[in-house]
Each structure stands twice: as structure tokens, then as C-alpha cells.
Amino acid sequence: MEKILMLGTDAIARGAIEAGISYATSYPGTPATQILEYVAKNSSVKAEWSVNEKVAYEVAYGVSLTGRRVLCSMKHVGLNVASDPFMTSAYLGVKGGFVLVLGDDPGAYSSQNEQDSRFYASFAKIPCLEPADAEEAKEFTKLAFDISEELNLPVMVRSITRLLHCISPVTISSIRPENNIKLEKNPDYLLAIPRNVVRLHSELNKKQEKIKKIIEKYGFNKVFDGHGNTGIIACGITYLYAKELGEDLPILKISAYPVDESLIKNFVNSLDQVIVLEEGYPFIESLTRKFTIKVKGKLSGDLPLEGELGVEPVLKIFSKIKSVSPNTGLIPRPPVLCPGCPHREFYKALNEAKPTFVTGDIGCYTLGANPPLKAIDTCLCMGASIGKASGIASQGIKRVAAVIGDSTFIHSGITPLINAVYNRTDILVCILDNSSVAMTGHQPTPAIGINAKGEETKKLDLAELCKACGVDSVEVVDPYDKKTTFEAIKRGLNTPGVNVVIARRACLLVAKKLKS
Ligand SMILES: Cc1ncc(C[n+]2csc(CCOP(=O)(O)OP(=O)(O)O)c2C)c(N)n1
Numbered sequence: 158m159e160k161i162l163m164l165g166t167d168a169i170a171r172g173a174i175e176a177g178i179s180y181a182t183s184y185p186g187t188p189a190t191q192i193l194e195y196v197a198k199n200s201s202v203k204a205e206w207s208v209n210e211k212v213a214y215e216v217a218y219g220v221s222l223t224g225r226r227v228l229c230s231m232k233h234v235g236l237n238v239a240s241d242p243f244m245t246s247a248y249l250g251v252k253g254g255f256v257l258v259l260g261d262d263p264g265a266y267s268s269q270n271e272q273d274s275r276f277y278a279s280f281a282k283i284p285c286l287e288p289a290d291a292e293e294a295k296e297f298t299k300l301a302f303d304i305s306e307e308l309n310l311p312v313m314v315r316s317i318t319r320l321l322h323c324i325s326p327v328t329i330s331s332i333r334p335e336n337n338i339k340l341e342k343n344p345d346y347l348l349a350i351p352r353n354v355v356r357l358h359s360e361l362n363k364k365q366e367k368i369k370k371i372i373e374k375y376g377f378n379k380v381f382d383g384h385g386n387t388g389i390i391a392c393g394i395t396y397l398y399a400k401e402l403g404e405d406l407p408i409l410k411i412s413a414y415p416v417d418e419s420l421i422k423n424f425v426n427s428l429d430q431v432i433v434l435e436e437g438y439p440f441i442e443s444l445t446r447k448f449t450i451k452v453k454g455k456l457s458g459d460l461p462l463e464g465e466l467g468v469e470p471v472l473k474i475f476s477k478i479k480s481v482s483p484n485t486g487l488i489p490r491p492p493v494l495c496p497g498c499p500h501r502e503f504y505k506a507l508n509e510a511k512p513t514f515v516t517g518d519i520g521c522y523t524l525g526a527n528p529p530l531k532a533i534d535t536c537l538c539m540g541a542s543i544g545k546a547s548g549i550a551s552q553g554i555k556r557v558a559a560v561i562g563d564s565t566f567i568h569s570g571i572t573p574l575i576n577a578v579y580n581r582t583d584i585l586v587c588i589l590d591n592s593s594v595a596m597t598g599h600q601p602t603p604a605i606g607i608n609a610k611g612e613e614t615k616k617l618d619l620a621e622l623c624k625a626c627g628v629d630s631v632e633v634v635d636p637y638d639k640k641t642t643f644e645a646i647k648r649g650l651n652t653p654g655v656n657v658v659i660a661r662r663a664c665l666l667v668a669k670k671l672k673s
Contacts, residue, residue, distance in 0.1 A: 167199075185600045189235075254302030282362070385405075539568050604618075
């Protein structure tokens with residue numbers, strides 16, 4: 158067995174490949190993007206960039222129904238989009254192993270919030286595994302497929318940016334054969350309709366004990382003996398923080414949820430105080446407080462409730478350092494629009510047209526909110542720009558513009574566009590089409606007609622799509638042609654109805670690739 162250095166993302170992908178997956182789905186999102194890229198580039202497994210996370214989840218669910226194993230990966234906020242099929246799939250159950258990998262982003266290095274996916278796993282009543290390093294990331298992902306088939310449930314693997322983007326040694330093993338296809342009709346289990354729901358919920362509840370037994374069987378959560386009356390409960394990667402302290406303290410390492418409460422109870426009973434380390438929200442700390450009040454953690458104010466935890470605050474608790482430095486001494490370098498970026502040119506024209514309010518969306522173009530452009534007034538979540546603009550315009554406010562990227566428009570901008578037309582709002586929608594999902598590393602979109610494997614496929618025509626949604630006007634402009642762009646924006650702002658301006662010019666970093 159070969160041992161190599163791997164990124165956490167690649168280790169997860171490799172674990173899924175070794176587990177014999179037949180398909181992988183995802184929508185790009187840092188820090189989880191490279192998982193699908195690794196599968197697509199380094200194996201013969203079929204893989205797709207889905208148009209959004211909900212679709213990625215549903216396609217994956219379909220694969221699982223055939224009896225085959227499937228990997229679905231996304232960033233933490235992606236699960237908000239996929240939460241509808243996610244929640245109910247736990248009631249229906251799965252057939253072929255279904256593993257959902259979440260990339261959480263404590264510290265919000267490239268995200269709109271810091272939500273903790275462990276709550277989603279608990280909410281859906283499914284198991285969640287949390288690796289501490291790349292080796293565990295690979296092994297846990299592999300095991301997650303077995304557990305999924307043992308329980309007939311989707312299994313979540315929760316990871317975070319620091320693990321997914323770090324390199325550590327991983328043991329490469331052989332690849333298990335794919336499952337045979339066995340697609341069966343089973344209306345009592347596969348139909349989430351009222352006559353089935355309460356029974357399915359009851360069966361899911363009955364599985365909870367079995368989940369705990371399986372977690373125990375695999376030994377995910379274990380106590381490492383040490384000296385002294387202070388103990389540490391460490392979840393996922395924080396186990397490494399605890400080890401880095403160099404203290405020989407008793408540690409309860411948590412790698413899987415739900416956690417058997419008696420494990421925590423017995424651990425804290427023998428101690429004077431316990432320190433709970435976890436990246437994200439105080440999920441295990443809240444549980445620990447049921448058994449002792451002598452807890453140091455985020456709720457006690459000893460550790461920060463926000464941001465990435467990292468090692469420094471942990472060192473401070475142990476008086477190994479006096480204070481936590483606000484930064485690493487490096488000059489902060491927030492991302493900016495690249496020189497020559499077509500979005501930059503578009504914003505200059507938009508600013509000149511003086512819209513009353515500009516609702517933004519998520520992508521490279523969000524950087525237009527920064528000085529000197531200061532072109533965007535709000536940004537909430539993917540696809541929200543058009544709905545927000547409609548809401549503002551519904552109150553009689555004129556000359557409101559929504560700005561949305563091509564991938565974001567396809568992800569979740571089409572339905573609010575139809576909504577705006579249907580409810581007769583007066584807004585200008587600007588689709589910034591740079592032929593790429595630029596922000597997450599230039600993945601292809603349906604509008605350029607190339608799939609995740611780099612093969613040609615059908616190309617979506619955004620202008621025709623908008624017309625089919627019933628918008629009042631669609632103009633396609635080149636943002637490098639400032640005069641035409643400005644005129645189109647002005648017309649769109651001053652003319653009643655839902656008007657669309659598509660500012661089309663490929664991101665400079667992909668333009669070359671598209672031409673060749
Ligand atoms: C729900 C959700 N999924 C994924 C992401 C990650 N993400 C940030 S921006 C973006 C898309 C950007 O593509 P596009 O709209 O084409 O704009 P560009 O970056 O190319 O300007 C994605 C997928 C996210 N922030 N939220």
C-alpha cells in the first residue's frame with residue numbers, strides 16, 4: 158500500500174473512488190470544489206457539475222435508487238439550497254451508498270456565513286462523520302458508504318476549509334468494484350406522500366439506536382487516557398490542536414455524531430473541568446453542559462463564538478501564550494477584481510447610469526461592492542439579487558438594478574426572474590456572463606456547453622431563455638464597449654417592465670482556453 162501526500166479534498170475523492178462509486182455530483186463552492194474535480198480528472202467515474210446543489214442532491218439520490226454508490230459534495234451553504242430533498246431523503250432512505258460531503262468554512266474565508274453542518278445532520282437524523290486529517294478523510298469517506306448501506310440512510314461527512322485545503326499523508330488502497338444495478342419499485346418507501354410520512358418518520362426514529370451502535374462498532378469516538386483533572390473534548394480537526402498543546406491530558410476524541418451521551422457523561426465525571434474544542438458552533442459544548450457546569454468553551458466565553466478557532470485561542474486557555482494576535486503579521490489582501498476584468502468595465506457603465514439601488518449576488522462580481530467602484534448595495538445569498546430587486550421595486554421605487562453572474566443565474570436566478578415577470582415588477586436585471594464560474598476556479602457552465610469531464614455538450618442560450626421567461630427586453634452587450642453598455646443599462650432602468658442586459662465577455666483567464 159502506497160502512502161502519498163494529499164489535499165483533504167483529494168483524499169475524500171479518493172476514498173469515494175476506492176469505495177466503488179459509480180457517479181459523483183456537485184456544484185462548485187469553496188472549500189469543497191476540488192472534490193468533484195479530483196473524481197472527474199483522476200478516475201473513470203462519471204461526474205457532473207450540476208446546475209445547483211438541490212439538483213446535485215436529487216441526481217445523486219436517483220443514482221442511489223439504482224443500487225449504485227454515489228458521492229455528492231458541496232460547500233456548507235449549498236445544503237441550504239439542497240435542504241428540501243436532503244431532509245426527506247432521510248425518511249425515504251437510500252439504496253446504494255449515498256455520501257454527502259460538506260465543506261464548512263469557519264472564518265468565512267470565501268463564504269456568506271459560518272454555519273455548522275453538524276446541525277443539519279442532527280436535524281435530518283442521519284449520521285455525520287468528522288475527520289481530523291486527510292488520512293481519516295479518506296478512510297471515513299470510504300466507511301461512510303458501508304454505513305450508508307447498513308442503515309439505508311444518507312451519511313454526511315463534515316469537513317472544514319483547514320482540513321480540505323491542507324496536505325497530509327494518505328494511504329492509497331485498492332478500488333472496490335461498483336455495485337450491480339438493482340432498480341426496484343417500492344411505493345411504501347419511495348413515495349413521500351401523506352399516507353407514508355408518519356410511518357417513515359417513525360422508522361427513521363427507530364434507526365437512531367442503530368446509528369449509535371454502528372458508531373460505537375467502528376470506534377469513531379474514543380477516550381485517550383492522560384494525566385491531570387482537566388480533560389479535552391476535541392471534535393474533528395481540533396484533535397490535532399489538542400495534540401499540538403503537548404500536554405498529556407485525557408482527550409475524548411469525537412469523530413462521529415450523534416454522540417453517545419454516556420460517553421461524555423463518563424468522561425466528564427472523572428474530571429474537575431473540561432475544555433471543549435470544536436470548529437463551528439458550540440454543538441458538543443451544549444451537550445456537555447447537560448452533565449457538568451465546569452466547561453470551558455465558546456459558551457463560557459473562553460473561546461470565540463465566531464471565526465475559525467485555530468490553535469492560538471487554545472494555547473491561550475492553557476496560558477501558553479498571553480494573547481491571541483489579531484492577525485499573522487501579514488498584510489491582509491482581500492480579493493479584488495482582476496485588471497481587465499469585464500465585470501470592472503460593466504460596473505463603470507452601471508455607475509454612470511446612476512441606478513437608485515443595486516442588489517448584488519455571489520461571484521467575482523460581488524467584488525464590485527468594494528472601493529473604488531462601490532457599485533453594489535446588498536448581497537445575501539446565491540440567486541437573491543433578482544428577488545430582492547423585485548421586493549424593493551414592489552414598493553414603488555424606480556430604477557432598481559439586480560446584478561447576477563451567469564452561473565449564479567442558472568443556479569437560482571431563473572425562478573426569481575419568472576417571478577418578477579409574473580408579478581409585473583419594474584426592474585433591470587444585469588447578467589454578467591463571463592463564460593465561467595470564475596470565483597470558484599473556472600468551472601464550466603451550461604452556457605458554454607462543456608461538462609465536468611471536459612466533453613462537449615448542449616449549450617444553453619441565456620438570451621433565448623430570458624425571452625422564454627417573458628421579459629420585456631433582452632439586450633446583449635460587450636462590457637468593453639462602454640458606450641453601448643451604458644445606453645443599454647440606461648434604457649433598461651428607464652423603461653417599465655422587466656428588462657435584461659446580458660454583459661458578455663469571457664473572463665480573461667478562460668478566454669484563451671475557450672478559443673483554443
Ligand atoms: C449556495 C452556494 N453555492 C455555492 C457557492 C460558491 N460560489 C460563490 S460564487 C459562485 C458562482 C460564481 O459564478 P458566476 O455567477 O458565474 O460569477 P463569476 O464568479 O464567474 O463572476 C459560487 C458557485 C456559494 N457561495 N453559495
